[in-house]
Amino acid sequence: MATTTTKIGLKKPSITDEIETTINDLSTNFQKIDDLSEEYASSPPLSGNFNATKRFWNNYSLSSGYVGWTNIRTGTCAPVWEKLKLYSVGSVVVPERDNGHFYTVIQTGHSGWTEPIYPVSDNGQVNDTRGANIRLSSHLYNLNDIALPTIDNGRWYLCIQAGESSNLEPTWPQVDGATVIDGNVTWRSYRIAKWKESGPAALFKPFGKIE
Template identity: 50%
Template sequence: MSQLTKKLKLHIPEYTDEIYQTIQELGENFSTLDKVSKDYALSPPVEDLWDQNDIIWNLKPAIGEYVGWVNTRTGRTAPQWEALTSYRNGDYIIPPEDNGHVYTCIQAGHSGVMEPVFPTAADREVQDTRGASTWQRSKLYFKNDIVFPTVDNGRFYVCITEGEAGAAEPAWNLTSGTSIYDNTVVWLGYRIARWKESGISALFRPFGKID
């Protein structure tokens, strides 16, 4: 029967061990060594699941920089939410201001102009159209105002040229990024993205500033 090393608990095969047992234990050794090997990068990760205490070492340490980043919370890393950005189903994001949660895109589309109020309850959903209102005739609109058509079409429209809306509702184009002229207002349309709370986010923090 094989023995175990003191620190990493690696298997030390015995000459009397069966071949299949030795191969299995060597495979476990490789997995253990891979897990404890150092990870190097130029910045903290923005994808995958990470355990608390996982460390990313700075690939190019320099004076005034940090030795690396340590994860303080077991969870998933993801890029931060960005305004007017195209997202696909299954994309993960975290809020720009950490709230301890990660979110999955469950309806492909574009994010809005304003960051949505992300829910923290498990599996809760939010539509990425914060600040939007239903279009109104002859109303004065300003740049980055967001409207919905009076008849829902799954899209929102962002004002890119401020002015006064027309007396009649414009024909809302369904192609994302297409200009729509509404008297003196110009709109760009986008498909609405939707998010779902999807668990705890990892939280990497820098350590070891180099003087």
């Protein structure tokens, strides 16, 4: 009968074991060794699910910096949100300032000019239109202001030429990147991206500072 090693619990087949039992034990051993083997990377991961304590060693030979990164929270890795980026359904991000959560796009669209205020409640949702307001007539708009049509059309509009809006609301374009002149203001069209809270985010921290 096989016995087990003390440190990592590998099975040591006995000479009396049957061949099938021995092969299964060795297969289990190989998988356990692989699971426990060290991994190397040039930076923390931006995708995948990881348990707390997962560690990656820095594979660059450095005279300064850190020797690696360790995960301090079980969860999902994702890249940090970026402004004016087209996100497709299923894309994931984490906030620039960690809040313990990651977010999934549930409506394809462009992110806004300013990072949204993310909900932290389970499955909470938010449109990526922070700072947006319904467009006003005869109003002075500044560069990078965001306007929404009086009648929602699923899009937001970025001010790319500052000025005063017209008395009449323009006919809003429905194509990403298309522009429209509104008095002295020029607007650029983007479809609204929508985010949903999707669970805990992994958080990798550097360790082993090299002086």
